[in-house]
Amino acid sequence: MRNLAQLQTAMTQAILSGEAAPLAGEITASSADALRRFGIYRNNTFLSLVRHLKAVFPVTARLGDERFFSYAANEFVRSHPPREPRLSAYGSSFPLFLARFPACRTAPILPALASLEWAVHAALTAPEERALLPTALAEVGRSSLRLVLQPSLQLVLSRWPLLPLLQGTHPETVPVARRTTYTAVMCSGENVRFMDLSSARYVFWRSIGVGSEIDHAAARALARDPQFNLVHEILTLFGAGLVIAIDDSHAR
Numbered sequence: 001m002r003n004l005a006q007l008q009t010a011m012t013q014a015i016l017s018g019e020a021a022p023l024a025g026e027i028t029a030s031s032a033d034a035l036r037r038f039g040i041y042r043n044n045t046f047l048s049l050v051r052h053l054k055a056v057f058p059v060t061a062r063l064g065d066e067r068f069f070s071y072a073a074n075e076f077v078r079s080h081p082p083r084e085p086r087l088s089a090y091g092s093s094f095p096l097f098l099a100r101f102p103a104c105r106t107a108p109i110l111p112a113l114a115s116l117e118w119a120v121h122a123a124l125t126a127p128e129e130r131a132l133l134p135t136a137l138a139e140v141g142r143s144s145l146r147l148v149l150q151p152s153l154q155l156v157l158s159r160w161p162l163l164p165l166l167q168g169t170h171p172e173t174v175p176v177a178r179r180t181t182y183t184a185v186m187c188s189g190e191n192v193r194f195m196d197l198s199s200a201r202y203v204f205w206r207s208i209g210v211g212s213e214i215d216h217a218a219a220r221a222l223a224r225d226p227q228f229n230l231v232h233e234i235l236t237l238f239g240a241g242l243v244i245a246i247d248d249s250h251a252r
Contacts, residue, residue: 015042015081049077049090056091056121059166060098060114064107072101088125092118109176112158116166119154119185120192126152128187131241137234144213147237148245154185155197155206163194186242195240200225204233 050073054061061069076097082090095118098104099111129150137145156162161181164170182202184195197205200221207217214234221228237243 015045046074046077049082050074052087053077053091053094057094057114057117060110060117063113063165063172064104064110068103072098072103075101088121091121094118109160109162112160113162113165116156116158116162116183116185119156119183120166123152123154123185123187123192124190126150126187128152128189129244132238132243132245134235134238136243136246137238144215144248146211146213146247147208147234147243148247149205149209149237150186150242150244152187153205153209153242155202155209156183156185157181157202158183163196186240188241198225200228201233201236204228205237208237 050070053073053076054066054069057069064072073094076094080093080097095111095114098114099108104110131150158181159178160176161179162176163181163183165172165176170176180199182197182199184197184202184205186193186195203224204217204221207220208214212220214230218228218230218233221230221233
């Protein structure tokens with residue numbers, strides 16, 4: 001007789017592989033066929049997870065063909081089952097999975113579109129904190145500070161302009177011309193906002209977001225654009241309601 005941990009591991013493996021024979025002596029269903037009941041449970045598990053992925057990536061599913069998406073999603077579930085008990089967190093690695101999925105090689109825009117859709121989902125499910133006013137920075141007055149940004153802020157780098165596809169303004173029958181784009185996704189209440197960023201602004205926001213000091217982030221942005229205006233960019237961050245805290249503990 002297996003202990004609980006061993007039984008859970010065996011059950012997970014059986015669900016993912018579809019091979020329930022090793023569990024034949026472990027599960028019962030009174031007078032019903034236990035393995036048949038297991039098959040129903042397995043099918044419902046896959047259906048619910050694939051349904052969740054379709055809800056998170058609806059445009060990717062539609063543009064890539066619903067049947068193809070179902071096939072790719074089922075393969076994703078088999079190789080990347082949920083690792084935590086929060087369904088809202090499931091699917092973060094799906095864009096990377098699509099990028100490496102052999103059947104997706106002829107449509108490389110699909111993984112990119114999935115990345116943008118995951119950014120929207122991540123923004124919607126992240127907490128929204130109270131934003132600081134620009135006057136908060138004046139009280140500190142150092143450039144060797146770290147700004148803490150809204151958890152909902154997501155930054156997406158793409159080789160295609162994806163927003164028209166996501167928003168339905170680009171004809172789906174017309175190919176999308178390649179053009180590098182930098183997109184910020186953020187939330188205000190239940191409303192998702194998008195902002196097209198310059199290369200320098202993208203680097204600045206991304207550097208700030210990973211904890212770089214303001215002056216270091218500005219140096220990276222200036223390397224992209226010598227006309228980068230630090231004061232203007234900081235005011236833009238505050239004006240967009242993206243700054244929630246100022247960390248100057250390391251500068252004392």
